[in-house]
Amino acid sequence: MNPFEQADAFLTDQFGHDVPMSLATGRGDEVSVRVVDCYYEHGKLFVTSHSQSLKARQIAENPKVAV
Numbered sequence: 441m442n443p444f445e446q447a448d449a450f451l452t453d454q455f456g457h458d459v460p461m462s463l464a465t466g467r468g469d470e471v472s473v474r475v476v477d478c479y480y481e482h483g484k485l486f487v488t489s490h491s492q493s494l495k496a497r498q499i500a501e502n503p504k505v506a507v
Contacts (some may be wrong), residue, residue, distance in 0.1 A: 448483060455480035463487060464506040465498035472498065480507070 441449070443467060455461075463476040464471055474495065477488045485507065489496050 451480045455485070459486075461507050463495065465495055466502050466504065467498050 455478060456476070457479065459478055460475050462473055463478075464473045464477045476495070479486045484506070
């Protein structure tokens, strides 16, 4: 197994189901951190949200986030 496959297998094992995770977003010099439901599948991390929520608007303005 190559390093990418090992990392993917680890992430699938740890996050391949509904897990709470902290998500940090920024607007100007203000940072917001909140707990969101996440799910990892096929190399992508999915986060539940509504398109008009504050976090979604912050991500649209500044897509640099941290989990």
